[in-house]
Amino acid sequence: MRPSLLLALLLLAIGILDVGLLLQSGQQRAAWPVRMASAGIATEALGLTDLCIATEARYTRHPAVSDPLAPFMDHPGGLEHFPTGSFWAYPWQHLRGASL
Amino acid sequence: MADSVDMIVLDSVSKIYNRGRLNEVTALHEVSLAVASGSMVCLRGASGSGKSTLLSIIGCVIPPSSGRAIIAGKPLSRLPDRFLTIHRRSHIGFIFQQFNVLPELTVLDNVTLPLLPLGVGPAERRRRGGELLAGLGIDHRASFPAGQISGGELQRVAIARALINDPPIILADEPTAHLDSKLSREFMATMAELKRGGKTIVIASHDSLVTDSPDLDRIINVKDGRIDVS
């Protein structure tokens, strides 16, 4: 058997897998509105504003209450919203002894 | 000088490496020679004499810096690399000192390497390669990796590879340097047979087993990039 034929078979196998996944995702997308109907009702009936992604960070859970800066004051190390916070750590020794 | 039966014609061919730089080397000085179709000649000279450069120009591997080179009826002085390659693969078969096989490939794959870019299919490659290997008596080694066979067998693999496109010209660069005298004699016998089959053969060598061969039509002495006609 030629190596190129083996490659074609491998590609075919991956292709079948991917087409299967594609079909399955299409099915899921079609079923999505039905599955999410109750989630939609909860959103509307409770007036939710956000996904429950990071429950400890109120700025991601509830940006509805985010003042431009206030939510970032709530956590002592919460500088991460600004580029600075991603490159520079808050001096943690200042927090020692502070009750979190 | 140029004759219609001459397979190889060089007219005042010079080759200068690294032209214009401090390490400029003139490898060939205005060499002129002609090799008749169907003859076998030997280029004799010490290493560094320029015979390998001469062989490379005859073999259309590099173009000459100046002068005229007509190989198998085609002038190739100013030919771009692409056309040199096309001309080379249909007219020249190479046999190298180190044999230059790819050790991980099988013997058959090595022999049929020149056929790949020509679009020859696997079945046809097996047939043509198998015939050549059988003719040289090493078809039992066809599926062995080339790195695992003996020097004498390697030599025959190199010959088979040079012949795969049935070129009119065979060039050999120090082909006996790594062979003992028995294998060297065998090699020269094979070359003589090819010559009788109508091939034009040029061997660069300073091995006396080659230069003393009765089948040689001519010996051309190369020294310091010049031809010493004797």
Added chain:
Amino acid sequence: MNFLLEKQLNLLDYALASLWRRKLKNLGIMSVFAGVICLVASFQFLTASLTATAQDLLAEAPEIVVQQMSAGRQEALPLSYLSSLEELNGVRTVAPRIWGYYFSEISGANYTVLAVDPSVMPKGDRLFQAVEGQLPSGPGEAVLGSGVAADLKLAGRRSFSLFRPDLTLKPMQMVGVFKPDTDLLTADLIYTTPDAARDLFAIPADHCTDLCVYVANPREIGTIAKKISVILPGTRVLTRPQISQTYRVVFGWRSGFASICLLSALAAFVILAWDKASGLSAEEKREIAILKVLGWQTGDILLLRCWESLIAAGLAWLLGCTAAYLHVFWLGGALFKPVMLGWSVIHPQLRLLPVVSTADLLLIFTMSVVPYLAATVIPAWRAAITPPDAAIR
């Protein structure tokens, strides 16, 4: 035509054979490459899907939210505002809500306590469809999100207690849980009655946390929001478009940084490939020279290298993207969940809408396969255009 096809097949065969000859090295490179691509693609799929899911689910968020501000912070808001808002032209309903966070000292989790009268909310009459069990009506009754229910470790019990600000205990009664399909929105919720919530947080009876305002004509959201901020100058008025904008920006920041990290991993890989490939080994140079002398064109050698790199990088891309899809949509993005969800104790199930756009796939392709191709083919090209006579002697 047949000749060209056969030639390509020959080169492809040769490329595959030479990849296979160095299988340890090549499979190693491929799996590392596939791994890096899988990380980048997972991230891309996860954020794209979260964004789509959020857009989909939050299309029905409150149109306007009014909050009381004091000294730059949000505060409880007097219910007397209600009447002045209801008088505004174009306002359909105003719903006072009480909500806040409750930090559980035991598990370190943060619950979100929410209380609203469903009868004034849109679709409030259908809220029971999102709940297994009953809706809260009596004192201390609550519906729990699945995360809260698990965190409280009720183990069959229905009653639990929460601390008031003065550390007295407030007894609560679980009357239902939110359905698992709503998990992405409700995992951390304790939904209870306004009276119970006021009692728990010690909020005066004439106060609430914020007001949800619904308008008659959605196109007037902006206008009405402006009017509200004029008649209630001490408040902050948030509109639905603003909320989704904030949401996008917040996730944009974080995902931007993560993307930069992952892209640098990809870049590092390509630089490595370049470094390795540009110093072609003597053996590889010799092979190229032999092929050239045997009548291969420079173009043939480039094609061969292209095939080799395309097979290695293309397969890595295919496998990496497939693995990323399975990782994100079948395994719930297990590797990235900690990054995305932070240090939360309550983690919702990530049951995401499978969205994979062609643009994402092409983006990953151009950022991975194309540079790899360039990094490996260019050095081969440089070796192929040098006259072969020197390398084979």
